[in-house]
Amino acid sequence: MSGKIYEKEHQIKYYECDTTQKMTISMLLNVMLHVSGEQSYLLGVGDRVLAEKGLTWIILQYEVKIERMPVFYESIKITTQATSYNKLFCYRSFKVYDTQGNLCVTVNSTFALMDVQERKMVRVPAEIVAPYETDFSKKLIRTPKPEKVNEEKKTSKDYQVRYLDIDSNRHVNNSKYIEWAMDTLDLEFLTTHEIETMTIKFEKEVHYGQLIHSEISSMKNQDEATITAHRISTEDVTNFEASIVWKATV
Incomplete structure (x- = not known):
């Protein structure tokens, strides 16, 4: 290295x-x-x-x-x-x-x-x-792909992109996607679980005034840990995907 x-x-x-x-x-x-x-x-x-x-x-x-x-x-x-x-x-x-x-x-x-x-x-x-x-190095480093949202089990929230969501690059700041993704989880879950691993992929820019859809589905892995899959989209465009492995704290 x-x-x-x-x-x-x-x-x-x-x-x-x-x-x-x-x-x-x-x-x-x-x-x-x-x-x-x-x-x-x-x-x-x-x-x-x-x-x-x-x-x-x-x-x-x-x-x-x-x-x-x-x-x-x-x-x-x-x-x-x-x-x-x-x-x-x-x-x-x-x-x-x-x-x-x-x-x-x-x-x-x-x-x-x-x-x-x-x-x-x-x-x-x-x-x-x-x-x-x-x-x-000519070698491409391939990071793990996020888990896909289960279309049959997903729920979603909508958000309007505000002026304070965008940065000097004239698009939504990367941290906002993460906040929108995590906001689909309820308070009880967030206060009793911690992130163990997280895989994030940014696909397409989101701009001021757009309506975004923050979608989520969840599943259990072989260790019975909760995995949440997240997708943020505008109309039919996928802008962001992420998956999170959670560990219970209580």
Whole structure:
């Protein structure tokens, strides 16, 4: 594995937590992205440099494994490393440690570069990735695919995309998809279960004013753990898919 490792200390804020005082997965991913963005800025290839070239990073996939979620006021260390890239995709890992050095969360991610005007993926320029000192590899890293929503057992909620749901890339912020997906679960379930693993795939952009449908179905695996399958769509377009393996806390 190659690539410069960057790390950052972070103290969990109350607004980053849910009612159980554990950090939410959407907030954790936001903080991780901030850390990777800080590394890019310090290496001279931050968002402004990309914007001058008419480019921006987009996230395609996350693979999340949680040992335990950090809690309110806890101090954690987040490390990130660009691990490899090919002509279209860049791969980056994140890890979260507590003050005793215990691994709490691991996230593997897939990024791509998008032409802001054309709204299309473009080849990765060598000069953009060179500062990370990561290896070029023709090999595609295939992350697990999310479980599909069971059409016969699904339920759904609808949401109108608001101004505060969109970000500087002019589309819905990635964390909003996760919040919409999890909002299909009731309070009792969310306060008595924790995420063990999560597989996320972003398919198509969602924009301001669109009506989205957040769909869910659930099943049990061979260990009797609950697995929820999620899909967010606009009209007949699938925009986001995810599956979550949950563990009971009570």
